Amino acid sequence: MYQEERLLAILQHMRHHHRISVEEICELFQVSRDTARRDIVKLEEQGHILRTRGGAILPSLNKDVPRFDDRLEAEKAVKEDIGRAAASLLQNGDYLFMDSSTTVLQAANHLTTADHVIVTNSFDIAGVLSHRPSTTVHLLGGVVHPRHRFIYGARTLEMLRDYQVDKLLIGTSGITESGLTNPYEEEGYVMKEMMRRADQIIVLADHTKFGQRQFFRLAGLEAIDILITDREPEAPMKQALLEHDIHIIITSEGEKES
Known part of the structure; x- marks a missing residue:
């Protein structure tokens, strides 16, 4: 699985569960802890998640307001x-x-x-x-x-x-x-x-x-x-x-x- 596919899958998981840990990423996608951490960093850079100790959560504040x-x-x-x-x-x-x-x-x-x-x-x-x-x-x-x-x-x-x-x-x-x-x-x-x-x-x-x-x-x-x-x-x-x-x-x- 390419990283972009994995990032989409991580976000889909988080929309249901609101958070994810490094261990869960490793288990769900059969990747190393280093890869899981890089995925979390990438998602945070894209503004999709907030990093936490040992994982990530979805932001609770919705800032997207369409016209x-x-x-x-x-x-x-x-x-x-x-x-x-x-x-x-x-x-x-x-x-x-x-x-x-x-x-x-x-x-x-x-x-x-x-x-x-x-x-x-x-x-x-x-x-x-x-x-x-x-x-x-x-x-x-x-x-x-x-x-x-x-x-x-x-x-x-x-x-x-x-x-x-x-x-x-x-x-x-x-x-x-x-x-x-x-x-x-x-x-x-x-x-x-x-x-x-x-x-x-x-x-x-x-x-x-x-x-x-x-x-x-x-x-x-x-x-x-x-x-x-x-x-x-x-x-x-x-x-x-x-x-x-x-x-x-x-x-x-x-x-x-x-």
């Missing part, structure tokens, strides 16, 4: 299902916060109820909802992030402090047993303020977000009321969600609920 347009297309059908399920939870006359998540955008696309007042920091969501005659849209002011198309800043937070709503529809870049995270501190402060000022918090997260940990911590699991996702979370994650009395809605496999 808004790329995120819009990723898992698009899944996001549409989640957005449709979120829209079905709304009632006529609800006052809402909607953050700038691409999954929340799908909820806006599938909105069927009426007489809403909606506050958002997403001009994409504001654009979708502006065509609905029975909906009043408040677009928060502030600074526009050109890559990810959200509005943030001191003015955004100042405006948010004047509002109180029934429900918040919020996406997340990462959800673990420790809570929700986001890659951008600036957007994170806006999301935190929305969470403080909503009576019910509904998180929309497809399966790719589970186990991901980003730079900025939004909140612990205790802040969530409802989680809408497309797959059953793995046992430890599901247990943590249930311990916090979070209502889990799963859009696939016959709309299972927990």
Whole structure:
């Protein structure tokens, strides 16, 4: 086996087990300890792993954040299902916060109820909802992030402090047993303020977000009321969600609920 093939196999093993030791590399690939160490050094140089005493681990911090347009297309059908399920939870006359998540955008696309007042920091969501005659849209002011198309800043937070709503529809870049995270501190402060000022918090997260940990911590699991996702979370994650009395809605496999 060539080194490049072995490196790919090591990464595949680590995606399942999250770590690997020098001894495991030697046993799995029938190579010497020196070769195993060289493989670890190579993977670290490529930015895939972090070396530890006697082996390596996968970085726990996910720094890869695709552009808004790329995120819009990723898992698009899944996001549409989640957005449709979120829209079905709304009632006529609800006052809402909607953050700038691409999954929340799908909820806006599938909105069927009426007489809403909606506050958002997403001009994409504001654009979708502006065509609905029975909906009043408040677009928060502030600074526009050109890559990810959200509005943030001191003015955004100042405006948010004047509002109180029934429900918040919020996406997340990462959800673990420790809570929700986001890659951008600036957007994170806006999301935190929305969470403080909503009576019910509904998180929309497809399966790719589970186990991901980003730079900025939004909140612990205790802040969530409802989680809408497309797959059953793995046992430890599901247990943590249930311990916090979070209502889990799963859009696939016959709309299972927990």
